[in-house]
Amino acid sequence: MARKASLSGFPEWLPEERLIEQHVLDVLRRTFELHGFSSIETRAVETVGDLLRKGEIDKEVYAVSRLQAEEASASEAGLALHYDLTVPFARYVVENAGHLAFPFRRYQIQKCWRGERPQEGRAREFTQADIDVVGDGVLPFRYDIELALTVVEALEALPIPDFTLRVNNRKLAEGFYTAIGLQDTAAVLRSIDKLEKIGPEKVGALLQEELGADDDQVRLALELATIRTPDTSFVERVRALGVAHELLDEGLEELRQVIAEATRRAPGRVVADLSIARGLDYYTGTVYETVLDGHEGLGSICSGGRYDALAHKGSRTFPGVGLSIGVTRLVSRILSQGFASVSRAVPTAVLVALADDDAWSRAQDVATALRQRGIATEVAATAEKFGRQIRFADRRGIPFVWFTDADGTHEVKDIRSGEQHSADPASWSPPAEDVRPVITIA
Amino acid sequence: MARKASLSGFPEWLPEERLIEQHVLDVLRRTFELHGFSSIETRAVETVGDLLRKGEIDKEVYAVSRLQAEEASASEAGLALHYDLTVPFARYVVENAGHLAFPFRRYQIQKCWRGERPQEGRAREFTQADIDVVGDGVLPFRYDIELALTVVEALEALPIPDFTLRVNNRKLAEGFYTAIGLQDTAAVLRSIDKLEKIGPEKVGALLQEELGADDDQVRLALELATIRTPDTSFVERVRALGVAHELLDEGLEELRQVIAEATRRAPGRVVADLSIARGLDYYTGTVYETVLDGHEGLGSICSGGRYDALAHKGSRTFPGVGLSIGVTRLVSRILSQGFASVSRAVPTAVLVALADDDAWSRAQDVATALRQRGIATEVAATAEKFGRQIRFADRRGIPFVWFTDADGTHEVKDIRSGEQHSADPASWSPPAEDVRPVITIA
Numbered sequence: 001m002a003r004k005a006s007l008s009g010f011p012e013w014l015p016e017e018r019l020i021e022q023h024v025l026d027v028l029r030r031t032f033e034l035h036g037f038s039s040i041e042t043r044a045v046e047t048v049g050d051l052l053r054k055g056e057i058d059k060e061v062y063a064v065s066r067l068q069a070e071e072a073s074a075s076e077a078g079l080a081l082h083y084d085l086t087v088p089f090a091r092y093v094v095e096n097a098g099h100l101a102f103p104f105r106r107y108q109i110q111k112c113w114r115g116e117r118p119q120e121g122r123a124r125e126f127t128q129a130d131i132d133v134v135g136d137g138v139l140p141f142r143y144d145i146e147l148a149l150t151v152v153e154a155l156e157a158l159p160i161p162d163f164t165l166r167v168n169n170r171k172l173a174e175g176f177y178t179a180i181g182l183q184d185t186a187a188v189l190r191s192i193d194k195l196e197k198i199g200p201e202k203v204g205a206l207l208q209e210e211l212g213a214d215d216d217q218v219r220l221a222l223e224l225a226t227i228r229t230p231d232t233s234f235v236e237r238v239r240a241l242g243v244a245h246e247l248l249d250e251g252l253e254e255l256r257q258v259i260a261e262a263t264r265r266a267p268g269r270v271v272a273d274l275s276i277a278r279g280l281d282y283y284t285g286t287v288y289e290t291v292l293d294g295h296e297g298l299g300s301i302c303s304g305g306r307y308d309a310l311a312h313k314g315s316r317t318f319p320g321v322g323l324s325i326g327v328t329r330l331v332s333r334i335l336s337q338g339f340a341s342v343s344r345a346v347p348t349a350v351l352v353a354l355a356d357d358d359a360w361s362r363a364q365d366v367a368t369a370l371r372q373r374g375i376a377t378e379v380a381a382t383a384e385k386f387g388r389q390i391r392f393a394d395r396r397g398i399p400f401v402w403f404t405d406a407d408g409t410h411e412v413k414d415i416r417s418g419e420q421h422s423a424d425p426a427s428w429s430p431p432a433e434d435v436r437p438v439i440t441i442a
Numbered sequence: 443m444a445r446k447a448s449l450s451g452f453p454e455w456l457p458e459e460r461l462i463e464q465h466v467l468d469v470l471r472r473t474f475e476l477h478g479f480s481s482i483e484t485r486a487v488e489t490v491g492d493l494l495r496k497g498e499i500d501k502e503v504y505a506v507s508r509l510q511a512e513e514a515s516a517s518e519a520g521l522a523l524h525y526d527l528t529v530p531f532a533r534y535v536v537e538n539a540g541h542l543a544f545p546f547r548r549y550q551i552q553k554c555w556r557g558e559r560p561q562e563g564r565a566r567e568f569t570q571a572d573i574d575v576v577g578d579g580v581l582p583f584r585y586d587i588e589l590a591l592t593v594v595e596a597l598e599a600l601p602i603p604d605f606t607l608r609v610n611n612r613k614l615a616e617g618f619y620t621a622i623g624l625q626d627t628a629a630v631l632r633s634i635d636k637l638e639k640i641g642p643e644k645v646g647a648l649l650q651e652e653l654g655a656d657d658d659q660v661r662l663a664l665e666l667a668t669i670r671t672p673d674t675s676f677v678e679r680v681r682a683l684g685v686a687h688e689l690l691d692e693g694l695e696e697l698r699q700v701i702a703e704a705t706r707r708a709p710g711r712v713v714a715d716l717s718i719a720r721g722l723d724y725y726t727g728t729v730y731e732t733v734l735d736g737h738e739g740l741g742s743i744c745s746g747g748r749y750d751a752l753a754h755k756g757s758r759t760f761p762g763v764g765l766s767i768g769v770t771r772l773v774s775r776i777l778s779q780g781f782a783s784v785s786r787a788v789p790t791a792v793l794v795a796l797a798d799d800d801a802w803s804r805a806q807d808v809a810t811a812l813r814q815r816g817i818a819t820e821v822a823a824t825a826e827k828f829g830r831q832i833r834f835a836d837r838r839g840i841p842f843v844w845f846t847d848a849d850g851t852h853e854v855k856d857i858r859s860g861e862q863h864s865a866d867p868a869s870w871s872p873p874a875e876d877v878r879p880v881i882t883i884a
Binding site for chain 2: 011018066067081100264346347361374379381
């Protein structure tokens with residue numbers, strides 16, 4: 001990002017940068033719809049109560065209130081901007097359960113806000129693209145596999161480097177820690193989550209200091225967390241640690257299924273990584289994280305997991321599984337590293353030039369004819385010298401300029417090559433690669 | 443809207459309603475891009491100072507602040523959610539002037555927030571779709587005509603009833619009021635703006651009480667404001683009032699040009715309406731308002747105007763003209779009146795059924811083959827009885843169910859007609875009208 005945002009953490013793109021973001025959003029939408037996900041949007045605000053029930057990130061939440069508070073109504077007290085799309089989606093499902101067909105598949109692409117300290121890959125306003133499937137009472141495990149494969153397909157269609165989807169399972173970890181006598185599994189996971197950042201020694205020290213773990217427990221916990229395999233061989237490696245627990249077995253089998261199917265359908269993209277913890281409390285089974293290979297420092301570009309108890313309405317529960325792609329994080333990196341380029345900065349393919357000021361209305365007729373065939377067209381606003389009108393097109397990146405003589409004959413000029421030939425507004429089209437701005441992987 | 447929003451003024455759509463909103467947004471994007479407008483987005487927050495400089499709507503603004511204020515940094519003090527897209531756009535132009543080619547044409551489709559009392563057609567969170575052209579120093583008047591015609595084309599492509607774009611000109615009004623001795627033209631415009639709501643008598647009384655207007659001034663002001671013509675005959679009617687002023691002449695000629703071109707290119711869509719005032723102070727010439735015929739009570743669905751001094755950087759000014767379509771207002775009315783319907787609620791065209799649980803991976807192969815040809819496909823998650831799998835598709839609105847025998851032969855069933863025939867995953871396609879959900883005007 002060459003330019004600095006005028007408000008730190010709130011990036012804004014130039015038109016040509018926005019074209020790359022739009023391309024990313026279009027690819028995601030298309031992939032999600034091809035997989036049968038319906039679009040929904042939720043309001044930007046939730047009640048503070050709803051937002052904070054599910055996380056420990058109160059310091060990061062932006063509260064919203066009327067500037068002139070004397071008129072504030074009770075219904076508006078305690079509103080805040082959502083910091084993700086999972087919590088709002090859970091509320092939406094509960095509220096609209098009577099109108100939805102379950103299992104309900106939805107995608108949701110919206111802005112989120114977190115008051116974190118801005119840095120590359122971490123903005124205060126950012127776009128997330130989520131897919132989730134939610135069941136009524138039960139949700140077959142196979143959706144855990146399907147959703148991983150869907151995001152892999154979506155990410156493969158983007159102008160980004162290779163990536164690795166890392167998968168773990170909370171049941172596996174919780175069963176293992178319980179079996180070796182570390183009862184506060186949430187606390188263990190929080191320490192293990194720091195493995196990549198602070199290394200095994202410091203994590204071991206944390207486990208000893210905070211949880212009173214002995215040497216054996218620390219050794220086993222770290223041995224588990226360092227298992228990472230591109231295939232199902234992690235199962236034997238866990239077994240070799242000699243720990244047994246029913247929940248561990250369940251988690252191992254679930255993770256085995258994900259990895260077995262993924263290695264078949266998306267070879268090289270998915271690994272079992274037993275260090276993956278994910279901070280959020282609501283995950284109960286599979287957890288996912290994704291890194292761009294060679295850009296691990298950027299953080300996860302796509303995360304999520306299975307949550308069996310996030311949404312409920314009385315005794316009725318709505319278990320779900322989902323993943324969230326960090327669109328702004330990805331687009332920032334695409335732009336800063338030049339992973340992609342765009343053939344021009346404007347949608348316009350043709351500028352209709354004016355021979356004189358009275359020609360404007362006839363020039364609009366030409367433009368209308370071209371637009372009817374899907375060719376984006378502008379009309380010059382004033383009849384400057386042709387040279388100036390051509391320079392105007394050139395400066396905006398418009399590839400073709402259209403001329404109409406007083407006798408009504410038409411010519412079109414490719415201002416890149418200088419080639420000019422006669423053309424009919426009712427039938428002429430630019431070459432396919434010039435109809436729209438084209439995104440190319442650099 | 444059958445359902446009540448859980449937070450008053452913050453509407454949320456069901457998936458089938460969202461399909462109609464997406465259709466509206468897709469049509470607008472396509473039309474704007476065909477006319478050469480580039481997409482941009484601006485951050486949701488502006489400084490309170492920037493927001494309030496341009497309007498009198500401080501009571502309606504939502505302030506944003508970190509929930510845990512002890513860490514709030516200076517840069518975050520005094521932030522608020524934008525209430526329109528014009529003021530943020532003006533800031534964006536000034537900040538990025540060095541990176542933009544002028545005249546700069548942009549469209550911007552985003553949420554806005556106003557803390558107004560909610561009612562149909564007036565939400566607290568709503569989507570606006572704006573187009574503007576901004577020049578560097580000067581902006582030819584012809585853009586005032588072009589932008590009106592662009593939104594007419596966009597609105598004509600939407601599933602809504604007939605509409606009328608009403609146009610007036612601030613110069614015309616200000617010249618006229620000045621000439622008859624009413625110097626506080628902004629105050630006159632504020633009273634005239636109420637004409638449709640409270641009627642001519644009460645507006646007359648307002649002019650007398652608040653501005654000390656005499657009978658003659660009231661009569662002339664009301665006579666001007668009641669002129670409404672579908673053609674350029676308004677010019678003679680204004681002239682017949684016997685008032686002369688240079689600014690009046692200028693405004694008359696500008697409005698004449700808009701109406702003359704509009705009656706030629708979009709007959710019946712555009713009228714000169716000399717009662718249109720528009721509340722916002724920054725308009726300096728042409729002003730626009732649009733009503734749905736027969737739904738005038740809904741308020742304007744598309745408004746805007748020319749602003750010559752909204753954006754400046756030192757002595758450099760960026761005059762602009764633009765219009766803003768109230769997407770949420772329109773979609774609310776489309777939904778509540780049933781102006782449009784959608785052929786199905788989900789993107790999915792085909793459900794691949796499972797003969798047994800081991801068939802899941804092969805079923806994914808079928809789905810992949812169909813998706814590669816743009817056919818949205820889901821795979822059943824469990825091998826329930828075929829009857830149940832068909833009912834699942836029916837309940838979700840999926841028109842086709844795909845069956846694969848143990849010997850590898852494929853059949854596809856249209857569950858609406860019951861018709862079933864053999865099909866090849868590599869070549870079969872549904873009829874064109876079943877590929878995607880189709881929006882039909884009711």
